[in-house]
Amino acid sequence: MRQDPYGRSQYGQGGGRRGGGLGNLRWIILLGFLVYGGCYYLNNRVVDPYTGEKVLIDNSIGVEEEKALGLQAYEEILQQEQPVDPNSQIAQQVRSIAQRLIAKVPEVEAAIAAEKGTQPNGNWKSFDWDVNVIQSDQANAFCLPGGKMAVYTGLIPVAKNADAVAVVMGHEIAHALLRHGAQRMSQQKLTQIGQMAGAMSGMDPQQQQMVMAAMGYGYLLPYAREHETQADEVGLMLAAAACFNPEEAVPLWQRMSEASGGQAPPEFSSTHPNPGTRIQNLTALMPKAMAYRAKFCPQGAAK
Numbered sequence: 001m002r003q004d005p006y007g008r009s010q011y012g013q014g015g016g017r018r019g020g021g022l023g024n025l026r027w028i029i030l031l032g033f034l035v036y037g038g039c040y041y042l043n044n045r046v047v048d049p050y051t052g053e054k055v056l057i058d059n060s061i062g063v064e065e066e067k068a069l070g071l072q073a074y075e076e077i078l079q080q081e082q083p084v085d086p087n088s089q090i091a092q093q094v095r096s097i098a099q100r101l102i103a104k105v106p107e108v109e110a111a112i113a114a115e116k117g118t119q120p121n122g123n124w125k126s127f128d129w130d131v132n133v134i135q136s137d138q139a140n141a142f143c144l145p146g147g148k149m150a151v152y153t154g155l156i157p158v159a160k161n162a163d164a165v166a167v168v169m170g171h172e173i174a175h176a177l178l179r180h181g182a183q184r185m186s187q188q189k190l191t192q193i194g195q196m197a198g199a200m201s202g203m204d205p206q207q208q209q210m211v212m213a214a215m216g217y218g219y220l221l222p223y224a225r226e227h228e229t230q231a232d233e234v235g236l237m238l239a240a241a242a243c244f245n246p247e248e249a250v251p252l253w254q255r256m257s258e259a260s261g262g263q264a265p266p267e268f269s270s271t272h273p274n275p276g277t278r279i280q281n282l283t284a285l286m287p288k289a290m291a292y293r294a295k296f297c298p299q300g301a302a303k
C-alpha cells in the first residue's frame with residue numbers, strides 16, 4: 001500500500017536518564033520489557049493461510065478494525081486526490097479488471113491454502129470492495145484493508161495493457177488478503193515496546209538510535225520485502241485465475257523499474273525487492289501461474 005493509513009506514533013526519548021546506581025535497575029527494566037515483548041510476540045501469532053507461516057498479528061486488530069481504518073484512510077485520500085468520473089472509459093475498464101480479480105479470490109485462496117495445508121481464513125468475506133481511478137502522474141495503485149482500491153492514471157501508460165494492470169491490482173489485493181497492514185501495525189507495536197524499553201532503562205539516545213536502526217534493517221525491512229514477494233506471488237495467481245496473461249508480469253516490472261528511474265513511488269521502491277530479484281522470482285513462478293490459468297480459466301485466452 002502506498003499510503004500508511006495507520007499513522008505513526010512515536011514515544012519521545014525522554015532525555016537521557018543516566019546516572020550511577022541505575023545499573024541493576026536498568027537490566028531489570030530491560031528484562032521486564034524483553035519478557036513483555038516476547039509474550040506479546042508469542043501470544044499474537046497466527047498461521048497465514050497463504051504462506052503456512054506464523055505471522056505476528058495483534059489479537060486486538062480484528063478484520064473489522066482493520067477495515068474501518070482502511071475506510072477512513074480511503075475517504076481521506078479521495079478528498080485529497082481527484083478520482084476521475086466513475087462513468088469514464090478508464091474507470092469502467094479498471095472496475096472490470098478489479099471485478100474479475102475479486103471474483104477469483106475465493107478459489108485462489110482455497111487453492112493456495114490447500115497447497116500449504118492451511119485453512120482459508122475467508123477474511124475477504126467482510127470486505128466492501130470498491131475501486132476508483134485517481135488522476136495523477138504516479139505509476140501507482142493500492143488496495144487498503146477492507147478492499148478499497150485505487151489505480152493512478154500514471155500507471156496506465158507504463159502498464160500498457162489490461163493484463164499488466166491486472167498484475168499490479170492483483171499484487172495490491174494480495175496485500176489486503178494477506179493482512180499486511182495488520183502485520184505492519186503489530187510490528188510497529190513491538191518496535192514501540194522496544195523503544196519504551198530503551199527509553200525507560202536509560203539508554204542514551206544514540207544507543208537507542210542504533211538499536212532502532214538495527215531493528216529496521218534486521219527485522220522490519222526484510223519483513224516488508226517478504227510482504228512484497230508474497231504479494232507478487234498471490235497477485236500473479238489471482239491475475240492468472242482471472243484469465244489475464246501472467247507472462248505480462250515480467251515486462252511490466254521491467255518497464256516499472258525503467259519508468260521509475262530511481263524515483264518510484266513508495267509502494268514500488270523502498271521496500272521492494274530489487275528489480276532483478278523480483279523478475280527472477282516472477283519468472284520462476286510462471287509455470288505455477290500458467291497452471292492456475294489452465295485450472296481456473298478454462299476458456300484460456302479470454303480477454
Ligand SMILES: [Zn+2]
Nearest residue numbers: 001228231267
Ligand atoms: Zn506491494
